[in-house]
Amino acid sequence: MDNDxxxxxxxxxxxxxxDCMAEIYTEGKTPLFSIAAGTVPGEMHLAAGQEPVAVGVIRHLRSDDAVTAPHRPHHFAIAKGVDLGRMTAEIFGRRTGLSQGKGGHMHLFDPQTHFSCSGIVGAxxxxxxxxxxxxxxxxxxNVAVAFAGEGAANQGTFHESLNLAALWKAPVVFVIEDNHYAISVPKAQSTAISHNSERAQAYSIPGVYVSGNDVLAISEAxxxxxxxxxxxxxxxxxxxxxxxxxxxxxxDAEAYLNAGEKESWRQWDPIRRFRAELMDxxxxxxxQDERIQAAVNQQVDDAVRFARESHEPEADEALRDVFAEA
Ligand SMILES: Cc1ncc(C[n+]2csc(CCOP(=O)(O)OP(=O)(O)O)c2C)c(N)n1
Ligand SMILES: [Mg+2]
Known part of the structure; x- marks a missing residue:
């Protein structure tokens, strides 16, 4: 299959x-929106629309290169090749999950693909x-890539890390996803400059802003x-x-969005645009597209079935593999 x-x-x-996780997330959470109840305990941050960032960057990595990701991690984990069944089992809190169900969706750790993520912004x-x-x-x-949101670029860890990486000429790529918001706070209300990439100048390293959510432009950079x-x-x-x-x-009720904002994002869907470009x-x-859609649907269905059929951990396993008093 061609690279594109x-x-x-x-x-x-x-x-x-x-899309499948969005549907499953509501299972068992009605009529009351109870975060701990249902098939997926805990919060859920989805990355639909942000696929080009993960795919455009990670295509240049080898399996033994390292990736760290934030609280919105699924697109990065999938692009890095994390096993979809074990990832889904982790999200469902099952024993067959990447961390035996103890991490959940914001804490996916996979030594095999050198992938990790954290719910702590900037971690x-x-x-x-x-x-x-x-x-x-x-x-x-090898190379390490740290992905994080534009909100995370205001954390101290970002600046401390850039400083040491620049000083040591360390093989790191820092990738900031500018999705315009940190929860409900627009970037313009949290960030003193318009593009975080300009902050690279302070550490004498290259800084590049890629606009357009375009997978080919991202891949090139x-x-x-x-x-x-x-x-x-x-x-x-x-x-x-x-x-x-x-x-x-x-x-999220998204009451902070301006009228029509979401609609314009949907019309600008990066997958639809890339599909049209490839067809052109x-x-x-x-x-071929139908075959691709059928294959990915099957892959997701298989992962969800594996997770659903997996057992929850036993109560006496709760303190295993965690820091606890003997
Ligand atoms: C250290 C820390 N502070 C606050 C939070 C609460 N929190 C979770 S996500 C988030 C916003 C992150 O925004 P951004 O980095 O832009 O990522 P996005 O959600 O847009 O992908 C905040 C403030 C947290 N998890 N960790
Ligand atoms: Mg953001």
Whole structure:
């Protein structure tokens, strides 16, 4: 399969997964919206609309390169190749999950694909620099990528991490997803400059803003940043414009959005645009697209079935693998 069609396929897989999670999330939470109840205990932050960021960057990574992700992690985990069944089981709190169901959707850890994420905003930057430092010490040419939202770029960890990574010429790429909001707070009300990429100047590293939520433009910028890191020339800061098609979390009434804002994002759907572009370039046919849709639906169905059929942990396992008094 052509590389661009592969990226399209992964974007479709992510979208199908997020749409499916949106549906499943409501199971058992009616009539009262009880966050702990139902198939998916806890909060749920979906990344539909943000697929190009994950796919455009991660296509340049190897399986032993490291990725740290934020509280909205599914698109990154899927693009990095985390097992969909074990990830879904983790989200459902099942024993077969990546962390035996103890982490949930914001804490997906997978040593096999070198993927981790955290519900603490800004927490992924320092471990990405740590991973990069380890790669340098081991003489390996691996790269670490830290993904986070534009809200996270106002945290101290972001600036501390950029500083050390620049000083050490560490093989890290920092990728900020500018989806315009941190919960309900627009970027213009939290951030002193219009593009976080400009902050790279303070650390003498390249900073690039990629507008348009366009997977090919993101991929091009990421290729340069990843190559630079892999060749030992140090970190790059990318900020990528994107859109969040669901609310901040499932259950968000989104009263803070302007009239028509959501509708314009939906019309600007990056998957629909990329599909039209591939068809124009005669790289994708209707039949091939149907086969792709059928295949990704099957993949998601299989993962959900595996998670549903998995057992919940036993009560006496609650203190296993966690910090606890003996
Ligand atoms: C240290 C910390 N402060 C506050 C929160 C609460 N919180 C969760 S998500 C979020 C907004 C994050 O916005 P952004 O970084 O833009 O990511 P997005 O949700 O837009 O993907 C906040 C403030 C948190 N989880 N951790
Ligand atoms: Mg944001």
């Amino acid at each position: 069609v592969m990226m399209y396929r992964t974007m479709c897989l992510i979208r199908r997964y997020e 992924g930057f320092p471990p990405a620099v740590g991973a990069a430092l380890a790669f340098m010490k081991q003489g390996r040419d 990421a290729q340069e940043a990843v190559t630079r890191a892999r060749q030992g020339h140090g970190p790059t800061l990318l900020e990528v414009e994107t859109t969040r098609l669901y609310g901040h979390f499932q259950g 370039r005669q790289m994708l046919s209707e039949e």
